[in-house]
Amino acid sequence: MNYDMIRAADQRLAGYMRRTPLLTAPQLDAIAGRRVFVKAENLQHTGSFKFRGGWSAITSLSGKQREAGVVAFSSGNHAQGVAMAAAAHDVPAVIVMPADAPEAKRRNTEWLGAEVQLFDRAGEDRAAIGAKLAEERGLTLIKPFDEPQVIAGQGTTGLEIAKQAKAAGVEVADVLICCGGGGLTSGIALALEAEAPGLKPRPVEPEGFDDVKKSLEAGSIQSIEPRPGALCDAILSPSPGELTFPIMKRLCGPGIVVTEEEALKAMAVAFSHLNMVLEPGGAVGLAAALFHPDESEGGDVIVVASGGNVDPAIFSRAITEHGVAL
Amino acid sequence: MNYDMIRAADQRLAGYMRRTPLLTAPQLDAIAGRRVFVKAENLQHTGSFKFRGGWSAITSLSGKQREAGVVAFSSGNHAQGVAMAAAAHDVPAVIVMPADAPEAKRRNTEWLGAEVQLFDRAGEDRAAIGAKLAEERGLTLIKPFDEPQVIAGQGTTGLEIAKQAKAAGVEVADVLICCGGGGLTSGIALALEAEAPGLKPRPVEPEGFDDVKKSLEAGSIQSIEPRPGALCDAILSPSPGELTFPIMKRLCGPGIVVTEEEALKAMAVAFSHLNMVLEPGGAVGLAAALFHPDESEGGDVIVVASGGNVDPAIFSRAITEHGVAL
Numbered sequence: 001m002n003y004d005m006i007r008a009a010d011q012r013l014a015g016y017m018r019r020t021p022l023l024t025a026p027q028l029d030a031i032a033g034r035r036v037f038v039k040a041e042n043l044q045h046t047g048s049f050k051f052r053g054g055w056s057a058i059t060s061l062s063g064k065q066r067e068a069g070v071v072a073f074s075s076g077n078h079a080q081g082v083a084m085a086a087a088a089h090d091v092p093a094v095i096v097m098p099a100d101a102p103e104a105k106r107r108n109t110e111w112l113g114a115e116v117q118l119f120d121r122a123g124e125d126r127a128a129i130g131a132k133l134a135e136e137r138g139l140t141l142i143k144p145f146d147e148p149q150v151i152a153g154q155g156t157t158g159l160e161i162a163k164q165a166k167a168a169g170v171e172v173a174d175v176l177i178c179c180g181g182g183g184l185t186s187g188i189a190l191a192l193e194a195e196a197p198g199l200k201p202r203p204v205e206p207e208g209f210d211d212v213k214k215s216l217e218a219g220s221i222q223s224i225e226p227r228p229g230a231l232c233d234a235i236l237s238p239s240p241g242e243l244t245f246p247i248m249k250r251l252c253g254p255g256i257v258v259t260e261e262e263a264l265k266a267m268a269v270a271f272s273h274l275n276m277v278l279e280p281g282g283a284v285g286l287a288a289a290l291f292h293p294d295e296s297e298g299g300d301v302i303v304v305a306s307g308g309n310v311d312p313a314i315f316s317r318a319i320t321e322h323g324v325a326l
Numbered sequence: 327m328n329y330d331m332i333r334a335a336d337q338r339l340a341g342y343m344r345r346t347p348l349l350t351a352p353q354l355d356a357i358a359g360r361r362v363f364v365k366a367e368n369l370q371h372t373g374s375f376k377f378r379g380g381w382s383a384i385t386s387l388s389g390k391q392r393e394a395g396v397v398a399f400s401s402g403n404h405a406q407g408v409a410m411a412a413a414a415h416d417v418p419a420v421i422v423m424p425a426d427a428p429e430a431k432r433r434n435t436e437w438l439g440a441e442v443q444l445f446d447r448a449g450e451d452r453a454a455i456g457a458k459l460a461e462e463r464g465l466t467l468i469k470p471f472d473e474p475q476v477i478a479g480q481g482t483t484g485l486e487i488a489k490q491a492k493a494a495g496v497e498v499a500d501v502l503i504c505c506g507g508g509g510l511t512s513g514i515a516l517a518l519e520a521e522a523p524g525l526k527p528r529p530v531e532p533e534g535f536d537d538v539k540k541s542l543e544a545g546s547i548q549s550i551e552p553r554p555g556a557l558c559d560a561i562l563s564p565s566p567g568e569l570t571f572p573i574m575k576r577l578c579g580p581g582i583v584v585t586e587e588e589a590l591k592a593m594a595v596a597f598s599h600l601n602m603v604l605e606p607g608g609a610v611g612l613a614a615a616l617f618h619p620d621e622s623e624g625g626d627v628i629v630v631a632s633g634g635n636v637d638p639a640i641f642s643r644a645i646t647e648h649g650v651a652l
Contacts, residue, residue, distance in 0.1 A: 018347070018349075020347075021344070021346075021347060021369065023344075023369065025371075026410075026438070027434075027437065042601040043347065043349065043600070043601060043602070045351075047599075047601050084352075104598060108353075108599075111353065112352070268638075271603055271638070271641070272430060273373075273434075274369070275368040275369060275373050275602060275603040275604075275634030275635070276369070276601060276602060276603060277597055277601040277602060277603060278601075308601030309601070312594075312597070312642075312645040312646045312649050313646065315597070315642075315645060316638075316641075316642035316645065316646055319638040319641060319642065320638045320639065320642055323638055
């Protein structure tokens with residue numbers, strides 16, 4: 001897994017992925033006490049950065065693999081990214097999703113043409129289900145984060161951040177990245193190491209799911225015990241990956257943890273001042289910028305808003321209960 | 327008022343305005359039955375295209391005018407656009423807003439440093455209040471649409487649409503534009519006439535406020551009697567302008583009228599499939615594309631999503647009551 005693979009993925013994605021904007025608003029700067037730049041991956045195709053990794057992985061398959069099809073497990077963003085990329089290349093796709101995944105994510109995954117198989121998050125092991133399907137039906141498993149071509153695709157976000165930060169005059173800044181298993185974080189970290197060494201990647205996790213923070217502190221992979229019913233469904237992985245962790249250990253600053261309430265407040269701020277929809281798991285980076293300013297270094301901060309696929313009820317709760325008086 | 331003024335405004339705005347993206351989603355295409363491209367001016371600074379006109383107007387003032395300050399009347403989007411541009415150039419700004427303007431708009435206008443004066447939409451004449459303030463305090467009045475440098479600024483949206491449509495391979499299409507007094511519509515029309523003559527501007531209005539449609543049909547300026555409590559606060563002007571109407575008459579196709587419910591449904595679609603926040607008045611163009619497909623011509627359609635400044639209660643209503651089953 002290296003920088004050259006990210007450059008190669010960027011070429012495969014060129015013309016297909018959206019070059020998402022880096023947005024600002026003076027109200028965000030006022031709350032955070034410094035300039036805040038928001039990389040709007042919620043505006044990516046399928047509503048999250050996962051489109052990049054899905055496309056990168058699908059376009060790396062052999063002809064025979066494409067014909068047989070792929071399987072992926074995901075709470076919904078990787079699902080949609082893989083489904084859309086697979087459909088564009090006429091590759092059959094089976095997606096294994098938890099039964100409690102947001103309805104919008106499941107509906108869109110099916111709408112994009114994938115076969116969805118539901119499993120019980122509490123009682124069943126999604127990785128085992130995926131592996132079994134792969135074996136039984138000859139499908140290629142596209143893992144959500146611990147997979148080189150997926151990391152390479154997510155890393156293209158980092159290439160764009162490097163270019164956009166330079167254009168905005170930002171040379172030294174923390175880059176706050178919503179982090180589940182570390183695919184996006186490690187991909188961005190590799191891209192920034194090569195292209196913008198003054199930008200420091202910082203994984204951000206929701207309270208109770210701080211396995212990456214703990215792993216970085218311990219210097220080895222740590223696991224957490226997931227609790228059910230968590231809001232940030234996109235980033236609930238219990239531990240960083242075998243591939244992603246060594247990259248994060250080498251290149252990332254300390255992890256940051258935010259509460260679910262802070263994620264909801266960040267969603268309300270993005271609603272009010274960026275006119276954008278973020279999902280809870282896609283808002284933890286912004287929450288860290290806004291509500292944990294002491295944990296970031298440097299004059300500016302860059303936030304990756306990683307996704308915006310959220311059910312109406314949760315979004316309504318965020319904006320009506322957490323509107324910010326500014 | 328001509329194309330050269332738009333090019334000049336584009337130069338004054340370069341580096342300050344946001345070049346907003348032209349977005350797509352397969353779900354929108356499926357609803358509309360054709361390809362839909364959404365020009366996301368809700369992602370412009372201050373959350374609407376009005377920033378362009380405000381900046382264009384402020385940067386056209388003489389040194390003496392800047393020192394004395396400006397006055398503008400607006401339900402909130404022109405207000406914020408003028409307020410932000412004025413603040414950036416150290417120009418004092420007084421904004422005359424209706425007392426029933428959305429709270430978010432009033433709060434942001436004040437936050438941006440403008441002095442806000444409220445008036446009663448039913449009993450008082452905002453134009454007269456603005457004119458009186460201009461005279462008493464030596465302020466320059468920046469009218470919301472019937473003002474050459476404002477039209478020139480809004481027209482820069484059209485320059486970008488022409489370029490982005492070409493890049494997307496769109497040569498013949500209707501361009502559905504949320505229309506109040508016609509500043510945005512006439513500016514875009516002039517830009518497209520010069521840069522992309524295959525793109526036909528079409529004003530879109532909410533039911534009961536179809537003064538532009540009626541005027542185009544009659545061939546002369548017609549007025550409507552505004553009713554109170556309308557949702558699309560941004561585009562409730564009772565008649566097109568003396569400057570904007572002749573341009574629209576010469577260059578626009580027939581007007582399209584949508585209901586408030588259709589605007590709310592379009593907001594729900596944009597929430598679900600573009601992860602963006604639109605306000606009712608900024609969603610009528612998308613509503614026309616999605617729910618009035620028979621009224622547009624050509625294989626593709628371009629929508630200008632003109633703004634996204636909406637109070638949480640109305641947005642919640644849109645997404646919880648009008649979620650689209652796709």
